[in-house]
Amino acid sequence: MLYYLFEFLENNYDLPGAGVFQYISFRSALAIITSLLVSLVFGGRIINLIRNKQIGEQVRKLGLEGEQAKSGTPTMGGLIILSAVLVPTLLFARLDNIYIQVMLISTIWLGVIGFVDDYIKVFRKDKEGLAGKFKILGQVGIGVIVGLVMVFHPDIVVKEKNIPTEIEGIYDFSENAEKSSITTIPFLKNNEFDYQDLTSWIGDGMNKYSWLLFIFVVIFVITAVSNGANMTDGLDGLATGTSAIIGSTLVLFTYVSGNIIAADYLNIMYIPNSGELVIYMSAFVGSCVGFMWYNSYPAQVFMGDTGSLSLGGIIAVVAILIRKELLIPILCGVFLIENLSVILQVGYFKYTRKKYGEGKRIFRMAPLHHHFQKLGIHESKIVTRFWIVGIFLAILTIVTLKLR
Secondary structure (H helix, E strand, O other): OOOHHHHHHHHHHHHHHHHHHHOHHHHHHHHHHHHHHHHHHHHHHHHHHHOOOOOOOOOOOOOOOHHHHHHHOOOOHHHHHHHHHHHHHHHHHHOOHHHHHHHHHHHHHHHHHHHHHHHHHHHHHOOOOOHHHHHHHHHHHHHHHHHHHHHHOOOOEEEEEEOOOOOOOOOOOOOOOOOOEEEEEOOOOOEEEEHHHHHHOOOOOHOOOOOOHHHHHHHHHHHHHHHHHHHHHHHOOHHHHHHHHHHHHHHHHHHHOOOHHHHHHHHEEEEEOOOHHHHHHHHHHHHHHHHHHHHHHOOOOHHHHHHHHHHHHHHHHHHHHOOOOHHHHHHOEEEEEEHHHHHHHHHHHHHHHHHHHHHHOOOOOOOHHHHHHHHHOOHHHHHHHHHHHHHHHHHHHHHHHOOO
8 A cells, every 4th residue: 555655656756765665675674574563562461351351271191291281371473473464565575466365365265264163173172173165165265276277377376497599598588578388397407397297298279278277286386385384283382483585585585586687597487476465564573573483482372274274275375376286285385294294194093993903103293293292301392393393394495596
């Protein structure tokens, strides 16, 4: 909103300094500051409101150290995160930008799913919350929306690198931005992959149906990352800190993808107008860091599914929009490990029970962070070590820009 206000003031009244709002870097700085202020200033009030409504976490007895001390801690703190993301985005981003519109829809959509889940757990006293099939249905729904928008919206285009000639020996961008089904694939010299390659082998004319495969990939990525963040949200500050690390990496990727000079230097695809996502992701990082003020050990509030489902979904959608979804297994490695630990634990238990009549476990408890708790490691140390792993994976993801 403020972008348009200052644009109007500059064009009509030549207001000194108003032009600075044209710069993404300036608006991103304002976004992260504003998101921090929203989290810190209004976070305490939201927590008090939640506490007055007696919205507390019902902690299951899992035999973990310190679990009973967490009982009654206010939950649904994800409202703080969502507010701190949406307010700066509405203030400083260009709202006519399709990428921002997709992110606003995705944030609200996933936030509503998480809120309904928390509402059922807290107010209806149903520990199971929203039925899993409805969660999945909601995630599939936003996946279909994001996929269809990317495939058919005329403003979502890319500029690919032309193949260098033998004489010039240099790359340059095609003159016109075009609809394309390409994405980024890490560690390969020509690090672009076309989804049409997955359908072309079937026969002539099948390329036009590659968008169906792409939508399936979008649904899978959003569902997996969203649930991965939800699994990771089990210790004070774990999901929040990990998301902040991932978000900071995506700030860099959104900037270089939407800046033609940076894209040219790094020899990556240029995605016109995607630079506005830098503002959104700056607000995202600020909201995570601000929420850490209250969520760090010992937590004063839990984010609940309102926050965790949204965090993972936001990360997934941004990665898809800038065509870096194939980097997610690296960038979101912590989420991936947490997801896999649950899948392996459940799968192995069922297999051994069927074969031997008694179920056996790989880990002392799943998700993985609870396994380390069972080993007697303090949760603050577990969280810090997971952050270190997250930082390592973030650096490795950034390195893929040049390591091919």
